[in-house]
Amino acid sequence: xxxxxxxxxIKDASLAGLGKKRIEWAGNDMPVLALIAKRFEKEKPxxxxxxSACLHVTSETANLMITLKKGGADVALCASNPLSTxxxxxxxxxxxxxxxxxxxxxxxNKTYYSHIxxxxxxxxxxxxxDGADVISTxxxxxxxxxxxxxxxxxxTTTGVIRLKAMQxxxxxxxxxxxxxxxxxKHMFDNRYGTGQSTLDGIMRATNILFAGRTVVVAGYGWCxxxxxxxxxxxxxNVIVTEVDEIKALEAAMDGFLVMPMEAAARIGxxxxxxxxxxxxxxxxxxxxxxxxxxxxNSGHFNVEINIPALEKMSRKxxxxxxxxxxxxxxxxxxxxxxxxxxxxLASAEGHPASVMDMSFANQSLASEYMVKNSSxxxxxxxxxxxxIDREIARxxxxxxxxxxxxxxxxxxxxxxxxxxxT
Ligand code: ADE
Numbered sequence: 366x367x368x369x370x371x372x373x374x375i376k377d378a379s380l381a382g383l384g385k386k387r388i389e390w391a392g393n394d395m396p397v398l399a400l401i402a403k404r405f406e407k408e409k410p411x412x413x414x415x416x417s418a419c420l421h422v423t424s425e426t427a428n429l430m431i432t433l434k435k436g437g438a439d440v441a442l443c444a445s446n447p448l449s450t451x452x453x454x455x456x457x458x459x460x461x462x463x464x465x466x467x468x469x470x471x472x473x474n475k476t477y478y479s480h481i482x483x484x485x486x487x488x489x490x491x492x493x494x495d496g497a498d499v500i501s502t503x504x505x506x507x508x509x510x511x512x513x514x515x516x517x518x519x520x521t522t523t524g525v526i527r528l529k530a531m532q533x534x535x536x537x538x539x540x541x542x543x544x545x546x547x548x549x550k551h552m553f554d555n556r557y558g559t560g561q562s563t564l565d566g567i568m569r570a571t572n573i574l575f576a577g578r579t580v581v582v583a584g585y586g587w588c589x590x591x592x593x594x595x596x597x598x599x600x601x602n603v604i605v606t607e608v609d610e611i612k613a614l615e616a617a618m619d620g621f622l623v624m625p626m627e628a629a630a631r632i633g634x635x636x637x638x639x640x641x642x643x644x645x646x647x648x649x650x651x652x653x654x655x656x657x658x659x660x661x662n663s664g665h666f667n668v669e670i671n672i673p674a675l676e677k678m679s680r681k682x683x684x685x686x687x688x689x690x691x692x693x694x695x696x697x698x699x700x701x702x703x704x705x706x707x708x709x710l711a712s713a714e715g716h717p718a719s720v721m722d723m724s725f726a727n728q729s730l731a732s733e734y735m736v737k738n739s740s741x742x743x744x745x746x747x748x749x750x751x752x753i754d755r756e757i758a759r760x761x762x763x764x765x766x767x768x769x770x771x772x773x774x775x776x777x778x779x780x781x782x783x784x785x786x787t
Contacts, residue, residue, distance in 0.1 A: 373459045374480060376452040376469045384424075384457030388431075391424035394718035396764035397726040397757060398432055405436030410733045412437030415513075417489035419481060419499040420520065421449040421710050422468045425721035427457065430464050432729050441487035443480040444468035445495040445520075446665075448703060449710035478502075485510050491732050492517035496665050497524035504531070504538060515739035516540040518731045519746075520724065522555065522586065523641045523665035528746045540742035542731040547749050549723040549757040551587050558716030558724075560591025562709035563637060563663040564599065570688040570702050570712040571659060573635070576600030581633035583626065584640035585612040588663065592637055593621055604629045606645075630654050637708075638662045638669035648674030656697040660705075667705035675701065688712040726757045 392399065405411070416438045420426045426442070433440050442464060444450045450470040458464040465487065467480035481502055490513050492499045497519060503511055516539050519525050525545045531537040545551050564575070580601040582593045589605065593616065597603050605621045606629055607613035617623045626646065630636075630653040638645050641664050648671055654660075662669045676682075679692035679699075688703045688711060703711035715721075730753050735742075762769065772780070779785055 372483070373465050374467045374469065374483065375455040375459055378456050378460055380453035381456040381460035384427075384451070384453035384455070385461050387424045387451070388427040388454060388457055391718040391721075392428045395425065395428050395722040395725070397722050397760045398428055398729065400760060401726055401729050402428075402432040402435050405432055405729070405733075409437035410736060414490040414515075414732075414736060415439045415487055416441070416491045416493055416732065417484040417487045417499060418442045418493035419445045419484060420493065420495045421445055421715055422455050422458075422466065423449070423451050423710070423715050423721075424454050425715070425718050425725065427454050427462070428718075429725040429728055430458060431462055432725070433732065434462065434464060436729070436733070438491075438732070439487075441465040441484045441489075442468065443484040443499075444472070444477065445498060446707055446710060447472050447474065447477045448706045449715065451714070482507070488513055490515050491735055493520075493728060493732070494518065494524055495520035497527045500524075500528065500531075500541065504536065508538075511538060514539050516542070516735040516742060518542045518544050518728055518735070520544050520550075520728065521665055522551070522588075525746065526641060532744070532746050537744045537746070539744055540735070540739065540747060541745075542735060542747050542749055544724065544727045544731050544749070547727045547754045547757070549754050549761070550727050554716055554720050554724045555587035556591035556594075558591070558720040559588040559639065559663055559709065560595035562713055562716045563588075563592050563639075564595050566663070566708035566711065566713040567635065567637075567659070567661060567702065570661075570686065570708065571700075573659070575635075578602070578634040579604060579632055581606065581626075581629040581636045582621075583636070583638040583645045583669070584664070585609075585616045586639065586641075588639040590616075590619075592639060592663065593619070596637075597621075601635075604633060608640075626650055627653065633658060636660045639664045640669055641665065643668040644671045644674075645669045647671045648678060651675055651678060651694055651699055654694075654697065654699055657700070658697075659700045659702065661702035661708040662705045663708050665707065670701070670705045672701065672705050675699065723757055723761055726760070727754070730757070 450468040455466045467483040525543040580596040581604045605616035630650040692699045
């Protein structure tokens with residue numbers, strides 16, 4: 366196995382000491398991934414495979430990279446968002462673990478894409494995405510790097526939506542496993558991870574009190590459900606906006622006020638978008654907002670908020686705290702957090718390790734599955750088999766020392782029959 370690159374691009378290698386301690390701390394709360402790493406170290410299922418990963422460069426991602434390396438993979442990592450990189454983690458991955466990292470927190474768009482290209486120059490057999498940027502780049506501009514690729518994995522809802530659109534158009538040129546579609550991913554990471562880390566991000570950026578405030582949550586998918594639930598838990602009045610009638614109904618019956626954004630804009634104090642779509646908060650909504658409204662996004666891309674419209678309608682802007690930009694709009698002040706980037710990763714540390722444990726158990730088992738099954742897979746988007754998903758749940762329960770019941774043979778028979786017990 367010849368390594369293709371020896372270079373890296375990080376902010377400051379001297380941060381490695383701090384990064385290593387944080388990687389180990391996160392690892393303490395990732396018992397399922399640790400079990401996989403132990404098996405990978407013995408069995409080396411990824412030996413001879415190069416992986417190009419484009420993920421948020423966090424202490425949890427570091428533990429995934431280390432697991433893949435233990436499995437025999439030669440790994441290159443770039444960031445999946447210009448603001449989400451933890452520079453100390455990037456430093457430690459390079460210095461302590463010999464992993465090629467191309468990521469600097471706050472990098473401009475040009476550097477962000479040049480880092481993606483550096484990761485692709487690693488000539489991957491497997492691509493690992495969070496938002497489909499590597500796959501898109503290979504499909505749009507860099508077909509020459511597709512030759513050795515056996516497949517990819519995708520971490521997030523937004524990426525999976527894109528990949529399914531590519532599949533529908535017949536444009537997808539290699540198989541991809543939608544890690545997001547595993548139950549042990551989206552039901553936990555998207556809901557409990559986003560729920561907690563989004564509020565954490567807003568609190569770290571602003572230090573505001575949520576109790577008694579009106580929080581508007583745009584989108585009631587798994588992420589929106591988590592944020593709405595946790596905002597209510599901390600004492601906020603929560604409004605949900607939706608375009609899907611089933612989700613709107615679910616939000617209403619979960620006890621949230623549901624209304625159009627145009628109505629919510631007039632009464633909200635804090636706005637959080639998690640829809641995966643564009644201009645959910647638009648120019649016309651900014652005009653209706655109260656003085657002091659705080660606006661942020663926890664969806665994958667910062668297109669959910671129409672920032673160009675806000676820029677255009679504002680007379681002046683100034684940064685009042687790190688990640689808090691004050692816009693003067695007529696006589697009102699509107700505060701945009703983290704330039705509309707994922708607030709949980711920009712001003713906090715992303716989802717806690719305990720939930721990323723399951724997401725990254727899925728990622729590592731997805732790469733092993735890809736190696737074992739690529740010859741049978743077509744150029745489509747796949748979900749990991751349910752037995753793998755359920756095994757991850759069993760391992761997590763065991764790590765949490767939670768026991769559950771088993772069906773008796775009498776109960777199994779009852780469930781399988783249509784004649785008994787009516
Ligand atoms: N996405 C959300 N939180 C994350 C984390 N802590 N690490 C990597 N990706 C994430």
